Amino acid sequence: MDFDSAYYPYSSRRYALYARNGMVATSQPFAAQAGLDMLRRGGNAIDAAIATAACLTVVEPTTNGIGGDAFALVWTKGELQGMNGSGPAPRSISIDALQKAGHTTMPVYGAVPVTVPGAPAAWAALSERFGRLPFPDVLQPAIDYAERGFPITPSLGKTWSSAYRNYLKSVTGDAFAEWFRVFAPDGRAPEIGEMWKARDHAATLRLIAETKAEAFYRGELAEKIDACMKQAGGYLTKEDLAAYKPEWVRPLSVNYRGYDVWELPPNGQGIVALMALNLLKGFEFTTRDHPDTYHKQIEAIKLAFADGMKYVTDPRNMKMPVEALLSEAYAADRRTLIGRTALLPEPGSPPRGGTVYLAAADGEGNMVSFIQSNYMGFGSGIVVPGTGIALQNRGHNFSMDPSHDNRLEPGKRPYHTIIPGFLTKDGQPIGPFGVMGAFMQPQGHVQVVMNTIDFGLNPQSALDAPRWQWTSGRTVELEHSTPEHIADALSRMEHQVQLSPASRFGRGQIIWRSPGGVLAGGTEPRTDGYVSVW
Structure with missing residues (x-):
């Protein structure tokens, strides 16, 4: 890295x-x-x-x-x-x-x-x-x-x-x-x-x-x-x-290009980020500021959210095992849906097996x-x-639909938006990362991870880079600092592009640790972000 x-x-x-x-x-x-x-x-x-x-x-x-x-x-x-x-x-x-x-x-x-x-x-x-x-x-x-x-x-x-x-x-x-x-x-x-x-x-x-x-x-x-x-x-x-009482849980991970990306299991939406990365690792990316990079990231997030919004709830009430949602076979199947134009996402049927x-x-x-x-x-x-x-x-x-997996029930935890992330490699810690902001969070996690692993950006640069956010249907918001040719190309791919202020795209923090123990940190430029060091 x-x-x-x-x-x-x-x-x-x-x-x-x-x-x-x-x-x-x-x-x-x-x-x-x-x-x-x-x-x-x-x-x-x-x-x-x-x-x-x-x-x-x-x-x-x-x-x-x-x-x-x-x-x-x-x-x-x-x-x-x-x-x-x-x-x-x-x-x-x-x-x-x-x-x-x-x-x-x-x-x-x-x-x-x-x-x-x-x-x-x-x-x-x-x-x-x-x-x-x-x-x-x-x-x-x-x-x-x-x-x-x-x-x-x-x-x-x-x-x-x-x-x-x-x-x-x-x-x-x-x-x-x-x-x-x-x-x-x-x-x-x-x-x-x-x-x-x-x-x-x-x-x-x-x-x-x-x-x-x-x-x-x-x-x-x-x-x-x-x-x-x-x-x-x-x-x-x-x-x-x-x-x-709070609950101690075993984190979930997927391997992305040799790095293990870790999230907490449901009822949080960290699994959405992992599902998207599982889809994206089947493609090769050489340039961050390329329309095809944006397009594939957005389409992967759409598909991951479609499944997340259908299946994620209190784990005691989930009908779909997380192992099925994160399986390589399911990722390969869902990846085939990513074409050259924007799609309208629907949940799949995997094999059964704001925040600070x-x-x-x-x-x-x-x-x-x-x-x-x-x-x-x-x-x-x-x-x-x-x-x-x-x-x-x-x-x-909570949903008020009695047939929905995330329906309201006494003593049940709802689908939760806040998610911390962590990165390791070969069993050794790289470090913590996160991007807060409701449903922006798994989208921010995907972008920060790819900025780091695919495009080699340091922690501050990974946070500084312009962000996008899928909201619904074919609608995607782009930060104002996004290059104009990206917005034009995405529009031609049938994305409904909206330019939005920086405050719409969450707020992140990163600390990476080198093998020698040196810490490298970045903080969010879209807010009063700060890194204290010693």
């Missing part, structure tokens, strides 16, 4: 950063520095990842929070381990109950789509199994930022303002009053450069730190969440919270790929009074 090649569509011309003792890459400088501080204090990459994740709930509440879910891939002691920190639907919810309440689809906002938040439990479990520093110490930077405040960064300010305007027109009623009290106390979103404090959030984080998240699931915070849900007409109860992202690494060889989210910005719009906890709306991804 050549890390020296470069691609710079952005005027900033940022280069990959290198370090030996440790590195943290994420979308907020404050959070990245919090993680690096843990490394300097003798912690490992897992401590750094947890500190960064907790800090992100404070310094980037527009995309994640304490009331959201989390997933992680952890390389330690020569092994890659996975954690599914997503929560299930409440035990009292059902399609019948929602239909009787007048719902024909899962709502986007409000108490109904709230599922059990998994993030606090994920932090505690990661710390318990792999961490070196005391859990309260790891969460202290987040508490400090919440209590003392921090200045609003440019991308955060823009996203917050957009979310505020969206809630003004999308939500009404007393259930949402706490959101406006907490996140728009002056009748507006905080402005770029303005100091922001979140003292309720600080108190909540302190309780989570002192009790190793027990207060959230079986204590004072659980009681407050339960009361909030009852008041707002939701289904989540303290009994649902008390029953929750961060990457962290230390000088000992530990590496973490971590992602957490409330979904669709701030989430449900429901904030638990007096806690600062903005609850997620992951239940929106």
